[in-house]
Structures are given as structure tokens and as C-alpha cells.
Amino acid sequence: MAVNKIYPDAVAALAGVLRDGMTIMSGGFGLCGIPTALIEAIRQSGVKDLTVVSNNAGIDDAGLGLLLQTRQIRKMISSYVGENATFARQYLAGELEIEFNPQGTLAERIRAGGAGIPAFFTRTGVGTQIAEGKEVRGFGGQDYVMETGLRADLAIVHAWKSDTEGNLVYRKTARNFNPVMATAAEVTVAEVEIVVDAGEIDPDHIITPGIFVKRIVPLVNVHKRIEQRTVRKRVAA
Secondary structure (H helix, E strand, O other): OOOOOEOOOHHHHHOOOOOOOOEEEEOOEOOEOOOHHHHHHHHHHOOOOEEEEOOOOOEOOEOOHHHHHOOOEEEEEEOOOOOOHHHHHHHHOOOOEEEEOOHHHHHHHHHHHHHOOOEEEEOOOOOOHHHOOOOEEEEOOEEEEEEEOOOEEEEEEEEEEEEOOOOEEOOHHHHOOHHHHHOOEEEEEEEEEEEEOOOOOOHHHOOEOHHHOOEEEEOOOOOOOOOOOOOOOOOOO
């Protein structure tokens, strides 16, 4: 029986899914490929005590920074927090819990969670604070630290194109953490810029199979902020 995965907006797509204390994976890198509409819908819902898995927490007035402003996030599992003063202020005040991960380790923890792998060993972090309290085991004369896979109650991702079955295509660097997160949650909701009929996407171009995506939000207006605009002076011919 065909299932309609298309929802009219982000609020409708998250209805019945959100609850206090849940764990949410949020795709993106900086402000690139972030699920802006879905983050705004979470903010409007008022859910709190969230654990959020994301490479970073946006900036003060955009992305996950909006949820920090409203103090809806209790804990962040991240690899980088350098562009968000609100994040730093809440952490230093003891109001926000942070679990830091090396960036590659974070990506692999999410990928492992999506693949059903409970834990893996990596050399990254051996002999540092990252390894404190974790099992360290030797392989081939080298020490490796054990990291556990990550899963979430909800993954919110941004894709460039989707068909009505939820098969997703990402555009260039906006791909980043979105594909691995889409596989590692009980429910994945994708906001997409373009929606086409099933069968219109070349199977070789599909990055996230629709079996992982439960709900789709077509975006009406897509505004993409540039986190740090860097340009060089034009050289006269």
C-alpha cells in the first residue's frame, strides 16, 4: 500500500514526533545543509531538555543557535563550537552539557549507529582527554580507543532533491553529515528544495534511499545564509 510521505510544512511533519528529553540528530556543517525549517518548527513546538547531535550548533541567530537562545537544548554532542557565543556562554555557566568528539569520530559514530554497529576502535584520541573513561585495546602494536555508535529518536536533514518515495539527493558540500544521520534515527524527516515523482531520479544519483525517510517537507522559499563571506579584491586586467 502506498504511503504519502509529503507533508505541507515542517510543523505538520514533526507533529506527533517531538517530545521533551528526546535525542535529535541535525544535519549540516556550519550553516551549510542545515534543516532550517525543521529547526524553526522545533523551536515553535517548545520541546525542551533535548540532546542534539550535530557537528556544531550553528551561530547565535541561525541554525541550532535558535534552540540555544530558547534554552531547549540540554546537551550537545558535537565536534566544533567556535562560532557560537551563546553556546560558549551557556557551557561556561554550567547550563549546557557538551560531549566533544573529534570530527571524524563523530561522523563514524553516527555511521556505525546507522549500520547497526554498537562500537568500534580508533587511534584518534588515544592518550588524550578523549580517551578518559573509555576502553583502550591494542591491535598490531598500537593502542586504540573504543567509541560507541550513535542513534537518535529523530533525524532532521536537508536535501536538494527528493522523489515522493523519499529518495534523497544532496548538493555538493551540503551533503556533509546529512546522509549518515538519515540512517541513524528511529524517524527521519527531510526538508527538500525540489520534489519530483517517483522514478524521476536516476538510481545512480540517489544518496539516501527512501526506506530511511519517513516524512518529507517541500520548501517553498529557500534562503541560504553564508556563514563567513570571504572574497578577494578584483585584479585589474
